[in-house]
Amino acid sequence: MRSLSNTLNTEIDKTVQVSGWVNSRRDHGGLIFIDLRDHTGVVQLVITPETAEAFAVAEGLRDEFVVSATGLVRERAPELKNPNIPTGDIEIVVDTMQLINRSEPLPVNTHDEGDLSSEELRLKYRYLDLRRPSMQNVLKRRAEYYRIMRRYMDEHDFIEITTPILANSSPEGARDFLVPSRLHPGQFYALPQAPQQFKQLLMVGGVPRYYQIAPCFRDEDPRADRLYGDFYQLDCEMSFVDDGEVVRQTMEPLIKQLVTEFANKELVSEDIPRIPYREAMEKYGTDKPDLRYDLELIDLTDGLKDCEFKVFQTPCVKAIRVPGGSKFTRKQIDEFTELARKNGAGGLAYILYENNTVRSPIAKFLQDKELQAIQDKTGAKDGDAVFFGADERDVVNKVLGAMRIAFAKELGLADENKIALCWIIDFPFYEWDDGVNKLDFGHNPFSLPKGGLKAIRETENKLDIVADQYDMVMNGYEICSGAVRNYNPEIMYEVFAVLGYDKEYVAAKFGGMLNAFKFGAPPHAGCAFGIDRMFMALESLTNIRDIVAFPKNGSGVDLMMNSPSMVDEKQLEEASLKIATEDPDS
RNA sequence: GGAAUCGUAGCUCAGUUGGUUAGAGCGCCGCCCUGUCACGGCGGAGGUCGCGGGUUCGAGUCUCGUCGGUUCCGCCA
Numbered sequence: 001m002r003s004l005s006n007t008l009n010t011e012i013d014k015t016v017q018v019s020g021w022v023n024s025r026r027d028h029g030g031l032i033f034i035d036l037r038d039h040t041g042v043v044q045l046v047i048t049p050e051t052a053e054a055f056a057v058a059e060g061l062r063d064e065f066v067v068s069a070t071g072l073v074r075e076r077a078p079e080l081k082n083p084n085i086p087t088g089d090i091e092i093v094v095d096t097m098q099l100i101n102r103s104e105p106l107p108v109n110t111h112d113e114g115d116l117s118s119e120e121l122r123l124k125y126r127y128l129d130l131r132r133p134s135m136q137n138v139l140k141r142r143a144e145y146y147r148i149m150r151r152y153m154d155e156h157d158f159i160e161i162t163t164p165i166l167a168n169s170s171p172e173g174a175r176d177f178l179v180p181s182r183l184h185p186g187q188f189y190a191l192p193q194a195p196q197q198f199k200q201l202l203m204v205g206g207v208p209r210y211y212q213i214a215p216c217f218r219d220e221d222p223r224a225d226r227l228y229g230d231f232y233q234l235d236c237e238m239s240f241v242d243d244g245e246v247v248r249q250t251m252e253p254l255i256k257q258l259v260t261e262f263a264n265k266e267l268v269s270e271d272i273p274r275i276p277y278r279e280a281m282e283k284y285g286t287d288k289p290d291l292r293y294d295l296e297l298i299d300l301t302d303g304l305k306d307c308e309f310k311v312f313q314t315p316c317v318k319a320i321r322v323p324g325g326s327k328f329t330r331k332q333i334d335e336f337t338e339l340a341r342k343n344g345a346g347g348l349a350y351i352l353y354e355n356n357t358v359r360s361p362i363a364k365f366l367q368d369k370e371l372q373a374i375q376d377k378t379g380a381k382d383g384d385a386v387f388f389g390a391d392e393r394d395v396v397n398k399v400l401g402a403m404r405i406a407f408a409k410e411l412g413l414a415d416e417n418k419i420a421l422c423w424i425i426d427f428p429f430y431e432w433d434d435g436v437n438k439l440d441f442g443h444n445p446f447s448l449p450k451g452g453l454k455a456i457r458e459t460e461n462k463l464d465i466v467a468d469q470y471d472m473v474m475n476g477y478e479i480c481s482g483a484v485r486n487y488n489p490e491i492m493y494e495v496f497a498v499l500g501y502d503k504e505y506v507a508a509k510f511g512g513m514l515n516a517f518k519f520g521a522p523p524h525a526g527c528a529f530g531i532d533r534m535f536m537a538l539e540s541l542t543n544i545r546d547i548v549a550f551p552k553n554g555s556g557v558d559l560m561m562n563s564p565s566m567v568d569e570k571q572l573e574e575a576s577l578k579i580a581t582e583d584p585d586s
Numbered sequence: 587g588g589a590a591u592c593g594u595a596g597c598u599c600a601g602u603u604g605g606u607u608a609g610a611g612c613g614c615c616g617c618c619c620u621g622u623c624a625c626g627g628c629g630g631a632g633g634u635c636g637c638g639g640g641u642u643c644g645a646g647u648c649u650c651g652u653c654g655g656u657u658c659c660g661c662c663a
Contacts, residue, residue, distance in 0.1 A: 024624065031620035044623065063613080082623055105614055107596060113624060114612075115598045120655055173663030193663080220662045342589085342659080444663035481663095554656065 005040035006086035011073045018043065018092065019068040019100070021131065022061050023111075032058040034094075036067065039136050044082075044091040045069055054097035064103035064110065064131075071095045119545070124559040126550055138539070138547050145535055146213065148262055149234055152254045158211040158236055163198035165191060165215065168512075173444065174218035177229075185576035191217035194528060195235055196446060197513050200485055203239040203524040204516045211236040213531070219556075225477060225533055225544050228556045237485075237526030242448075244468045244484050247525050248274075248423055251480075255472065255529075259419045263538040268292055268420035276426040277466075281394075285401020287427075290476030291420035293413035295320050295404045297397065300388075303373035309365035311349060316393040320400055321378040322407045325385025326352040326359075332410065336387070339406055345399040349388040353380050362388075405476070414475065416540045422473050426450075429465040430498070439499055443469055447483035449495065456494045470527070479534040482527020489517045 004020055023037035032055065034045040047058040054069070061067065071094040082088030107124075108117040110131045116122065122129040129135055153160070169176045169190035176190040192198070195214045202210045214235040222228035238247060252272060259265050268291060280287050283296045300317045307313065322328075328336075333350065340348040351360040351374065358371060366374075380386050387403055389396040408414050429449045431442040439462060447467040449455050459465050472480035486492055492514060496506045507514060536544050545551040552558050572578065 026622050026625050027619085028622065028625075029619035031622080033622055033625080035623070042623095046621085048620075077621090080621060080623095084623080088623085105596060109597060109612090111624075117597060118593095118655070121597080170663075174661080196663085218662065221660085223662085224657070226662070441663060446663080555654090 003040040004036060004038045004043045004087065008043060008073055008087050008092075009090055012075050012090060013073065015070060015072055015095070016092065017068065017070045018045075019066070022063055022065045022067060024063065025058070025061050027059065034058060034061060034067070036069070037131075041087060041133075042085055043087045045071065045094050045097075046091050047094045047097065051095055051097075054094050057097045057099050058094070060099070062103065062105075064106060064128075065099060066101040066103075067097060068100055069094045069097040119543075120553065120559065123545070123551065123553055126560050130549065135546075139549065141539065142535060142547065145258070145262060145531075145538075148258060149213070149254065149531070152257070153211045153234075153236065156209070156250065158209040159207060161202060161207065161210050161212060163192070163195040163202075163212065163214065167192040167198070170197075170509075174220045177217045177219050180575035180577055182574050182576075191230075193218050194233060196444075197510070199235060199237040199526065200446070200487075200513060200524065201516050203237055203485075203487075204519065204521045207239070209236070209238050210526075214528070222552075222554055222556070224542060225536065227532060227544055227548065228552045228554070231530065231532050233528040234531050235526070235528040237524055239522040239524045241525040242484055242523040244425065244470050244482065244525055247482055247484075247527055248272075248470060248472075251472075251527060251529075255421065255474075255534075258534075258538060259421070263419070265417055265419045265538070268418050273422045274425050275422055277424055277428065278426070280424050281397050285397040285399070285404060287424050287471065288473045288476055288478045289422065290405065290408065290414060291422055291473075292415055292418050292475060293408045295322065295407055295413070297389075297400045297404070298378050300374060300377055303377055304370060307366065307370055309362065309370075311346075311362070311365075312388075312390050314390040314392070314396075316396045317388065317390040318396050318400055319374065319378050319386050319388050320404055320407065321380050322385045322387065322411070323381075324383055324411065325387075325407070326354040326383050328352070328385060328410075336403060336406060340389070340399050340403060343399045343402045344395050345389060345391065348403070349390070351380070351386045353382050353384050353386075356382055419538070420475055424471045424473060425469070426466040427469045427471075428463055429467045429469075429495070430462045432463065439463075441495075441499070443467065443481070443483070445492075445495060446485050448486040448488075448491070452488075453491050453494055456491065456498060462498055468525075472527075472529070474534060474537045477533055477537045478530070479537065480527050480529040482525065484523070484525040487517055487521040487523055489514050492517070 002016060002018060004018060008016070018036060020036040020038040023035040023042050026033040030049055032047045034047065035042045036045055047055050049055050057067070069092065071092040073090050074093050076089060076091055106128060108121045108128050109115065110128050112132050112134050130139070150160070166179060166189040169178065169188065170193060174193050176193065179189040179191065181187045181189060194216045195212060199210055212235050214233050215230055216233050217230050219229070236251070238250065241247060256267060259267055273291070277287055280289055282299070283289070285297055297318045297320060300319055304312050304317050337348040349362045351358055351363060363371065374380070374386060378386050387400070389400040391399070428442045429447070430439050433440040447469045449465050449467050451465070455465050467483060469483035471478050486495070492510070493503050493506055532544055532547060536542070536547050539547065541547060550558065550560065557563070
């Protein structure tokens with residue numbers, strides 16, 4: 001079937017057949033206009049009473065009816081041209097028209113114009129929501145995005161290999177989706193959270209470079225930038241690589257190409273900075289900084305160490321200078337304060353520099369030399385504002401990290417047409433888990449600690465051990481995570497031993513992989529890009545469900561298909577499962 | 587699991603300090619209209635104000651609970 005795109009403009013005075021959906025109907029009594037829509041666009045059909053049969057059909061049409069029509073493509077008179085649509089110079093004078101299918105009145109808005117229906121309804125009737133031109137565009141753009149990635153990976157000698165969907169439960173990380181085994185009652189497969197172990201085994205299997213647009217499954221609560229259930233990664237791995245820099249430099253050109261050519265956006269910096277994790281936390285309060293703007297965290301701890309103001313008598317005092325911030329209203333500052341509290345601060349001290357005076361609820365508690373130190377260190381000028389965080393160091397970083405984003409949003413500093421990339425490197429191998437009050441893996445147990453066995457054994461404070469592990473950040477979104485992998489069983493046992501796990505535990509959990517490492521495993525490194533999230537960032541969207549054809553909602557429910565759902569007793573029996581009946585007393 | 591916020595017509599929303607018969611735009615139904623393009627005009631139908639309890643002479647409005655949506659925290663190797 002021919003499309004309704006502007007190629008029709010070249011077929012003036014020809015008879016064409018077109019099909020599509022009724023986008024709108026304008027009935028003038030003796031003359032009817034139909035805007036016919038397909039995936040490529042809209043064209044105006046004109047129906048007059050002279051073609052009586054077609055006219056009768058057109059009179060009965062309503063929004064979203066499916067019709068087919070034949071007619072002459074006619075150039076519109078100059079005053080009748082519509083410059084707002086690509087086919088606005090022409091129209092089709094209908095000769096015959098068939099109603100192919102009717103539509104009930106719609107439960108959702110299928111037009112980009114006007115207010116969108118609630119997301120709940122959009123997801124329940126996703127097949128209608130997908131008819132919107134912007135959603136059609138997303139689907140097409142995504143296919144193009146995939147093509148660019150595949151072409152790049154192919155050209156760089158990566159081999160596309162699919163790995164199993166029915167895999168094994170992994171003890172670390174996110175919650176698994178379990179699949180009962182019929183042939184092995186009481187046993188379960190798990191859907192892979194990532195093809196991590198498989199791709200490492202491919203390296204042992206002699207594959208030099210692997211990639212896959214890999215489905216990943218995690219049973220964790222979703223967010224605006226995190227899908228529930230399944231999502232996709234551009235997953236890759238390279239053998240005989242023992243330096244993360246090689247992986248980073250291999251993948252960077254692809255991401256730059258996606259930014260400049262695919263998304264048609266400006267890179268803030270051609271050189272992609274490498275920022276050690278510690279530095280990122282100190283300067284930006286987060287390991288995924290949005291570098292489209294500065295607003296760095298400035299450490300004032302030393303300058304205020306003798307300060308008698310009680311609020312500043314904390315292990316750490318830092319500040320953010322907000323250029324032009326003195327014009328913040330009382331209400332805005334109250335909202336910032338509320339946000340600071342939500343992130344764990346007691347309050348939000350500030351100084352406004354206005355007309356060469358200092359306006360601040362805390363100025364009276366500070367000595368002149370302290371005010372001077374603040375101004376010197378922050379570089380605050382007239383018209384600026386300085387906001388403070390004072391607490392334990394990690395609390396200050398977290399609070400001011402959140403404030404930094406809020407200030408940028410308020411001032412419109414995050415330019416939609418720009419993309420800022422960076423690599424965060426040198427993640428701590430271990431971190432302290434406050435929840436259970438013990439040491440745990442910072443990211444994952446598969447990366448190689450820098451310094452190897454010696455570092456693991458001899459570093460006094462295990463928190464000082466770093467891994468050759470790296471994340472790529474795009475406009476404040478973590479879009480990639482990778483590492484140089486541990487391919488040495490001895491080191492693997494040792495990194496678990498630090499956490500108190502014995503060899504038997506490690507062997508039971510990672511037996512398949514550890515076994516493989518005994519047989520000449522090459523060094524290898526790789527990474528995985530969260531391509532849903534990256535696509536969202538490239539397209540300047542903020543809801544990740546908007547870029548997926550059939551996403552689940554915030555409760556993990558597919559409103560359209562009604563999953564999850566109950567299954568037959570027979571299916572449960574075959575899977576050797578029993579549903580626990582609720583205790584009526586509880 | 588926690589917090590914030592929302593839930594009124596098919597859709598998007600308004601609804602004042604609690605007060606007569608709960609409104610608008612779009613959509614739907616009927617009539618009129620030969621140059622509109624989100625056509626226009628006239629008329630009409632359509633509501634258990636998410637659900638349940640409470641306060642009150644009186645609740646869409648206040649209150650408690652509950653269910654559902656969204657966002658954030660926890661969580662996401």
